[in-house]
Amino acid sequence: MYGVGIVKGLGVTLKHFIATYVDDLRWLGHRYYNPEAFAVRQSPKARGIFTVQYPEEKLTLPEEFRYIPFLIYDELEDGTRQDRCVSCGICAKVCPPQCIWIVRLDDPETGRPIPDPADFFIDVDICMNCGLCSEYCPFEAIRMDHDYEISTYDRFAENIYDKEKLDRPASYYASIRPRNYAFDEATIVEKKAKKAASEAARKQRAAEKSQRTNE
Ligand code: SF4
Ligand code: SF4
Structure with a gap:
């Protein structure tokens, strides 16, 4: 009908x-x-x-929602902050649209790269929010933000984020991604334990070698 x-x-x-x-x-x-x-x-x-x-x-965003990446720093007990990023450049290398660029400086005395970026830029107009930078970072230093309200009247002046704009404390990361944060913290503890064990083994080998040389 x-x-x-x-x-x-x-x-x-x-x-x-x-x-x-x-x-x-x-x-x-x-x-x-x-x-x-x-x-x-x-x-x-x-x-x-x-x-x-x-x-x-x-509406509340799901934890895995991702928008523009941010850089994490740890707040130390003495009130200073420590960047997790060591400017290794892996994120810039894997970024599909190549919208990350890092300013690295060399130590004038040793000539070796300083493991701390002098600056870090992301062109947020080009970023496609894929999250690959975060997936590949070996130092748990770059993670995807939830903040999607970033419209501006002047994209040329405002949409190239520098380090100052990208930096967030680890507590911010914990507040927006509690499960991811807990997982990262466990990973960091595990990595530190492995590094300490390998350092102890290296020292032990060095001590044994020096003892053999002296005999
Ligand atoms: S954010 Fe991570 S991958 Fe990118 S340069 Fe820093 S440490 Fe390396
Ligand atoms: S989210 Fe993807 S496109 Fe954006 S900076 Fe990271 S790797 Fe590049």
Whole structure:
């Protein structure tokens, strides 16, 4: 019969319309501002209207959401900060659109590269948010940010991020990616233990060699 489909469709719309108010009552108007409500709204159990009144209302981003990368520094006990990046250049090498460039300096006395970038740039207009830089960094130093609100009126002046703009403390990383942060911390502890063990073994070998030489 003509029109049945339309009536059915309007029924679905009406169902969602009513469910929206029921859902609002269920969460007492806080369905966008309550972690428990967020979890339900982002699951198949969500009921009612699905649109979000952005920018007044924002849904929580999943932990693995990625946008522009940022550089992590550790806050030390004496109040100073230590960059994790050692300017190895691997991220710049693997970046598919080649939008990372790093300024490295050499030690004037030894002539060897200083393991700390003098500057670090990412052209965020070119970055395609693939996350490869983060995947390949061997020092847990570059990770993907959640901040997607980066529009500007002057992209030529604002959208080449330098080190100052890219730097974030490890606590920020922990706040947006708690599981990834915990995994990285465990990896860092493991790497440090391996390095300490290998250093101890090297010293032991050196001591044995010197003892043999003296005999
Ligand atoms: S962010 Fe990581 S991969 Fe890139 S230069 Fe620094 S240490 Fe190397
Ligand atoms: S996210 Fe991808 S495109 Fe963006 S800087 Fe990293 S590797 Fe390059």
